[in-house]
Amino acid sequence: MNGLSATNGVVHPLLTPPASTQIFDGSALPWTRLAGLLEAARWTASSWNRQPWRFVVGRNGDRTFQEMHGALTPANRTIAGDAGALVLALRQVRGVDGAPLIGTEYELGLAVARLSVQARATGWHTVQLGGFRRRALVAAFEVPAEFEPFVVLAVGRATADPSRTPVPRSRLPLADIVFTGRWGAPSDGEGLS
Numbered sequence: 001m002n003g004l005s006a007t008n009g010v011v012h013p014l015l016t017p018p019a020s021t022q023i024f025d026g027s028a029l030p031w032t033r034l035a036g037l038l039e040a041a042r043w044t045a046s047s048w049n050r051q052p053w054r055f056v057v058g059r060n061g062d063r064t065f066q067e068m069h070g071a072l073t074p075a076n077r078t079i080a081g082d083a084g085a086l087v088l089a090l091r092q093v094r095g096v097d098g099a100p101l102i103g104t105e106y107e108l109g110l111a112v113a114r115l116s117v118q119a120r121a122t123g124w125h126t127v128q129l130g131g132f133r134r135r136a137l138v139a140a141f142e143v144p145a146e147f148e149p150f151v152v153l154a155v156g157r158a159t160a161d162p163s164r165t166p167v168p169r170s171r172l173p174l175a176d177i178v179f180t181g182r183w184g185a186p187s188d189g190e191g192l193s
Contacts, residue, residue: 014120017169022125024156029059029084033122037155038087040118041111052092052104053111056141059085067140068152073131076152080129083154087115088137094146108150115153125158 038055046052058064060083068086069077080086091108095101116126129152137149175186 014117018125018158022158023161023164024080024082024084024125024154025159026060026082027084027157029124029155031059033124034059034085034155036122037115037118037124041115044107044111044114046107047103050092050095050101050104050107052101053108054090054092054147056088056090056137056143057085058087064141068132068137071133071136071140072129072152076129076131079127080152080154083127083156084124085155087153087155088141088149089151089153090143090147091150092146093148096146105150112151112153119155123157124155127154128152129154 034057038057041053041055042051044051044053056064056068058066058068065086068088069080072080089108089112091104092101093104112128116128119126132149132152134149137143143149178187179185180187
């Protein structure tokens with residue numbers, strides 16, 4: 001992408017990555033603030049209004065938080081330990097008739113994105129953690145068979161960690177991911193070549 005980047009005004013600041021390596025500062029996440037994040041997720045567009053997402057919420061110090069934290073991989077436990085809350089996001093995989101539901105991971109992703117943007121807009125930060133023992137959380141929270149754990153969100157106040165070096169981030173240029181007419185034919189849009 002020639003001359004465009006997520007940090008020079010093309011992308012809204014709420015959607016840009018943090019400038020430095022961040023850690024959570026241990027701040028408590030008030031229930032009223034957490035409820036606002038979940039409300040943003042609740043109003044996500046949904047095919048046939050099926051709303052195939054569910055959330056299990058643990059605030060730092062409670063049993064639910066401890067169960068989720070214990071199921072994370074060691075590296076993710078380090079990241080999430082000082083979060084104000086952990087949120088297990090689940091997707092519905094089968095309908096009430098037992099038939100598989102298609103596309104629910106997409107709808108859950110939209111709900112998680114809305115929750116994450118709401119968090120950023122209100123001074124909080126989310127980190128999505130995919131490394132965790134799913135079966136352990138299914139058992140701990142008595143998750144029905146038609147749902148599956150998909151991701152754990154660590155939510156908290158972020159602070160820069162001066163002891164950690166930021167990892168350079170890069171993305172493929174738009175010309176490699178946006179096509180016109182046929183696969184592999186870059187769009188002739190300005191800034192895409």
